[in-house]
Each structure stands twice: as structure tokens, then as C-alpha cells.
Amino acid sequence: MGFVFFLIIVALILLWAIFKYNALVALKNQVINGWKQIDVQLKRRHDLIPNLVNTVKGYMEFEQDTLRQVIEARNAAVSAKGIAEAAAKEGELSNVLTRLFALMENYPTLKANENVKGLQEELTSTENKVSFARQFYNDIATKFNIAQQVFPGNIIANIFGFKPSELFQIENAAEREVPSVNLSLKK
Amino acid sequence: MFNFPDIYEQQKRNRRMTVLIMALFILFFGFLGYGFDLFYLGSDPLGVLGEATGGFPLGTVLALLVAGGSSALGLAKGAQAVLSSAHAYPIPENDPKFKVLQDVVEEVSIAAGIPTPRIYIIPDADPNALATGKDPEHSYIAVTEGLLATVNRDELQGVVAHEISHVKNYDIRLITIIAVLVGAIFLLSDWGGRAMRFGFGGGSRKRIRLSGNLGALALVIFAVWLIALILSPIISQVLAMAVSRQREYLADASGAELTRNPLALAGALEKLDSASAPTASIKKGSANLCIVDPLGRKMNAKEGKLADLFGTHPPISKRITYLKAMAYQIHPTTA
Numbered sequence: 001m002g003f004v005f006f007l008i009i010v011a012l013i014l015l016w017a018i019f020k021y022n023a024l025v026a027l028k029n030q031v032i033n034g035w036k037q038i039d040v041q042l043k044r045r046h047d048l049i050p051n052l053v054n055t056v057k058g059y060m061e062f063e064q065d066t067l068r069q070v071i072e073a074r075n076a077a078v079s080a081k082g083i084a085e086a087a088a089k090e091g092e093l094s095n096v097l098t099r100l101f102a103l104m105e106n107y108p109t110l111k112a113n114e115n116v117k118g119l120q121e122e123l124t125s126t127e128n129k130v131s132f133a134r135q136f137y138n139d140i141a142t143k144f145n146i147a148q149q150v151f152p153g154n155i156i157a158n159i160f161g162f163k164p165s166e167l168f169q170i171e172n173a174a175e176r177e178v179p180s181v182n183l184s185l186k187k
Numbered sequence: 188m189f190n191f192p193d194i195y196e197q198q199k200r201n202r203r204m205t206v207l208i209m210a211l212f213i214l215f216f217g218f219l220g221y222g223f224d225l226f227y228l229g230s231d232p233l234g235v236l237g238e239a240t241g242g243f244p245l246g247t248v249l250a251l252l253v254a255g256g257s258s259a260l261g262l263a264k265g266a267q268a269v270l271s272s273a274h275a276y277p278i279p280e281n282d283p284k285f286k287v288l289q290d291v292v293e294e295v296s297i298a299a300g301i302p303t304p305r306i307y308i309i310p311d312a313d314p315n316a317l318a319t320g321k322d323p324e325h326s327y328i329a330v331t332e333g334l335l336a337t338v339n340r341d342e343l344q345g346v347v348a349h350e351i352s353h354v355k356n357y358d359i360r361l362i363t364i365i366a367v368l369v370g371a372i373f374l375l376s377d378w379g380g381r382a383m384r385f386g387f388g389g390g391s392r393k394r395i396r397l398s399g400n401l402g403a404l405a406l407v408i409f410a411v412w413l414i415a416l417i418l419s420p421i422i423s424q425v426l427a428m429a430v431s432r433q434r435e436y437l438a439d440a441s442g443a444e445l446t447r448n449p450l451a452l453a454g455a456l457e458k459l460d461s462a463s464a465p466t467a468s469i470k471k472g473s474a475n476l477c478i479v480d481p482l483g484r485k486m487n488a489k490e491g492k493l494a495d496l497f498g499t500h501p502p503i504s505k506r507i508t509y510l511k512a513m514a515y516q517i518h519p520t521t522a
Contacts, residue, residue, distance in 0.1 A: 030300075037297060118283070124340075125290035132298035135447075140300070 020156045027144040031165050034137035035083075038168060041129040042077070042090060048126060049074045049097075052119045059110040063103055069096050083166040094127065134168045141165040194356050194441065201357035205364055212368050213254040215415070220250025222412030225405075253371065261367030262360075266319040266327050269366060269476065273317075273468050275307035275329045288335060291344050292328060295351045298445040304328045304354060311468040314338065314459050317476040318350035319363045326354040331466060338455045345452030348442035349478055356441065358434055362475045432501040439506055443513055453510035460503040475499050 077089040145164040148157035223246030230242025278285040296303040307329035314334040320326035443449035466481035480500045487500045
């Protein structure tokens with residue numbers, strides 16, 4: 001009788017371990033997919049920038065400095081290695097791009113150009129996609145990391161050697177924060 | 188303070204609710220069909236009125252077939268039904284006119300981590316938007332031409348984020364099913380009404396004999412059945428109310444969580460509110476799917492318990508207040 005009881009306990013613990021392990025693997029795959037999504041959008045951005053710079057060069061002859069900075073920031077971002085460095089370089093690229101867009105406001109003929117308009121929409125959208133992909137990646141990576149750290153999941157994470165994922169953080173004062181929701185307010 | 192609406196809890200609740208409503212709907216149809224058998228065809232295989240009598244329960248079988256069929260069809264084809272009833276057309280590939288819309292939908296889908304829904308345009312000058320479908324893998328977002336003409340890029344993003352939230356938390360499945368089932372109930376009450384008109388006139392072949400205590404029971408059941416049949420359009424209204432106002436507040440909040448920009452949606456809602464013309468293309472059954480009430484019903488501008496019960500949408504001013512409060516909590520100085 002006692003032996004059967006013991007077996008049942010062991011079986012339950014094993015089941016739990018399998019369940020936990022699978023949950024961690026599922027999260028890990030989501031993190032990998034999240035990172036791929038960022039990667040796709042970053043590549044798109046890197047491809048678009050030379051195009052934009054070539055198109056606006058003729059109009060913005062007095063802004064050669066800014067254009068050069070954009071290209072430099074882009075090249076630095078392309079050659080960045082690892083999540084932390086990529087995050088830093090991409091952050092810088094975002095900043096110079098914002099500056100370029102602001103400067104473009106001063107050139108009405110430039111803004112009227114259909115080609116430029118199309119490119120600008122393309123880049124705006126890609127910027128948004130980069131930041132949303134980052135937002136999603138960070139959320140899921142945080143979840144993955146927490147799942148590895150809390151007891152008793154950490155036992156499984158240790159046994160199978162799960163490593164916490166690095167977050168994709170950029171240094172940017174204008175970073176949008178998570179809004180807080182309070183639906184308990186009186187209706 | 189940071190009590191985000193738990194998306195997984197919402198998904199679970201919506202899935203459960205869909206199953207429950209479909210089961211109730213099939214039971215209700217079965218009840219009506221059985222009554223038809225009992226009182227018109229005189230067969231009582233279950234022996235509700237005492238002795239079980241034979242005879243093929245035609246009404247029950249038909250009603251169950253219709254109910255089961257429309258539930259299954261609702262799941263599989265409900266979205267198409269909703270879209271075609273609004274005369275929506277899919278956006279053409281690579282049309283520069285819809286480039287921004289396509290970009291915005293892709294952006295927000297990335298934020299939500301779901302596949303990009305298919306995008307449709309509703310040819311209507313009134314600004315409105317709706318989402319429909321079975322699950323995030325089979326979902327549709329439709330916006331009116333009026334919406335594209337009215338809101339700016341950020342506001343469009345806010346509206347799309349609201350709709351994507353409905354997609355992600357499975358609101359679309361529940362609401363689409365309800366829209367389809369409500370349609371089926373209207374059909375049934377029409378059919379029942381006709382049966383009644385003809386049924387009483389022509390003498391039925393073997394109408395059940397009502398006598399003594401049994402007669403009283405039969406009479407009660409008959410009364411309940413008749414009332415259920417007559418009230419079925421109202422019951423469908425109650426079904427639709429399962430989709431409460433709370434859902435819209437939640438979608439607003441989750442949408443703002445996706446874009447981190449509550450003020451953009453607030454701005455869009457202000458514009459949608461001031462364009463008070465009803466969205467003629469959108470049928471009554473699909474009203475629950477829309478971001479603002481397409482019928483412009485007065486009930487939805489009101490507050491209080493009764494309006495909460497019968498209204499499909501919360502008052503827009505209230506929604507804007509909530510969104511602004513969210514924005515204030517992020518940047519206390521700018522909002």
C-alpha cells in the first residue's frame with residue numbers, strides 16, 4: 001500500500017516536471033520568434049535608409065552633415081554584434097533618423113515629392129514595427145526569465161540549463177512607458 | 188494600480204462563453220421544436236405529457252438541425268457573412284491609397300504578437316471599424332472609407348489596436364457567433380409565426396387530447412412554449428447583451444497597452460463621436476463588432492444600470508475620460 005502511494009507521488013512529480021519543462025521550451029521558442037521578428041524589421045530598416053538618403057540628397061544640400069550621420073549610424077547598426085550592442089546602435093540610429101525627419105519638415109518641395117512620401121511612410125512604419133517588435137520581445141523574454149527564476153520552476157530550469165534571455169533595451173529618454181490601466185474606476 | 192486586463196483569462200472566458208451560448212441556443216431550438224411536435228403533430232416520444240407516443244419528431248429534428256447547422260456555419264463562415272452584409276471588399280494588393288492602413292495593421296499585429304488579420308474596406312462615409320473572425324489565425328479587420336478620411340495615422344493606429352485587442356482576446360469569436368445566431372432566431376420566429384397561422388386554421392390530424400390534470404400540464408407547457416416562441420427576438424437581444432459594455436472598455440485599455448498611446452485612440456473616438464451619422468452599411472446584428480455603435484442609438488450615450496444592461500457600447504465621453512486618465516498616469520504633465 002505504502003509502495004503504491006510512493007509510486008503515485010513519484011509519477012505526479014514527474015508529470016509536473018514534464019509540464020514545466022515543456023512550458024519553458026514553449027516560452028523559449030516564443031522568445032526566439034520574437035527576436036527573429038525584430039531582426040526582420042531591422043534588416044528592412046537598414047535596406048531602406050540608403051534609398052532615402054539618395055532620394056533626399058539633392059534637395060537637402062545644406063544638411064550633408066546629418067545625412068552622413070544617418071549613413072554612419074546605419075553602418076554601425078548593421079555591423080553590431082550581440083543583443084546589447086545591437087540595441088545601443090539601433091537606438092542611436094533611431095535618434096538620428098528622428099532628427100532627419102524633423103529637418104525634412106523645412107523642405108516643402110521635398111515633402112511634396114511622391115517618392116519621398118512613399119519612402120517616409122515606409123520608414124515610419126518600419127520604425128513602429130521595430131519598436132513594437134522590441135516591446136513584444138521584451139515582454140515575452142521577461143516572462144521567460146521570470147519563469148526560470150521563481151520556485152519551484154527554477155529547479156527544472158537549472159537541471160536543463162535554461163539561460164535567461166537578454167532584453168533589447170535602448171537608451172532613449174522619450175521612450176514610451178506602459179500605461180497603467182485601472183478599470184475599477186467608478187463607471 | 189497596474190492591474191492590466193489579463194488577456195489569457197479573457198480568452199478562456201470568451202471560449203467558454205461561446206460554447207455555452209451555442210449549447211443554450213441548440214437547447215432552446217430543441218425546446219421550440221419539441222413543442223411543435225407536441226402540439227401540432229401530436230407526437231411525444233419523451234413522454235412529457237405522460238405516456239410516450241410514437242411518431243417521428245419532425246419539429247425537434249428540424250429545429251436541432253437548423254440550430255446545429257447555423258452554429259457550425261457561424262463558426263466557419265460567420266466572418267464572411269458579417270463582411271458581406273456590410274458590402275466590405277478586401278484591400279487591393281499594393282494600392283498606395285491603402286498603404287498606411289496596411290502598414291498600421293501590420294505594426295499593431297506585431298505588437299500583439301498575432302498574425303496580420305486580413306483587411307477589408309466598408310464603402311461608407313461614416314467613420315467606423317469592426318473586427319470579426321474565428322480566432323487570431325482567421326481574423327478580419329474592416330474599416331469604413333469614412334474612417335480613413337477622418338483620422339490621422341496615430342489615431343488610425345489607436346482604432347486598429349482596439350480592434351486587434353478584440354481579435355486577440357477572442358471577443359470576435361463570441362460576438363460573431365452571436366451575430367449569426369441572432370439572425371437564425373429571427374428566421375425561426377418568422378417561421379414559427381407562419382406555422383401558427385396555418386396550424387390553427389387547418390385541423391391537425393391527431394392533435395393531442397387534453398383532459399383532466401394532464402390537460403392543465405399540457406396547457407402550461409403550451410403557454411410556456413408559445414411565450415418562448417413569441418419572445419424569441421427578445422431572447423436574442425438578451426443573448427447579444429452577453430456582450431457587455433465592459434468589453435469595449437477592456438479593448439480600449441488593451442489597445443492602449445499595445446500602442447502605449449491612449450491619447451491617439453481618445454482623439455479618434457472624439458472624431459468618431461462628432462460624426463454622429465449612423466453607419467448605414469453595417470447591419471444591426473453586427474453592431475457589437477464595431478468600435479462605435481453604427482446605429483447611433485440613444486441608449487449608448489446613457490449611463491446607469493439599465494443602459495449598462497441594454498447598451499452595446501459605453502458612452503464615448505466615458506471612454507475618452509478613461510483613456511485620458513491612462514495617459515495622465517504615464518505623463519502627468521502633458522495630458
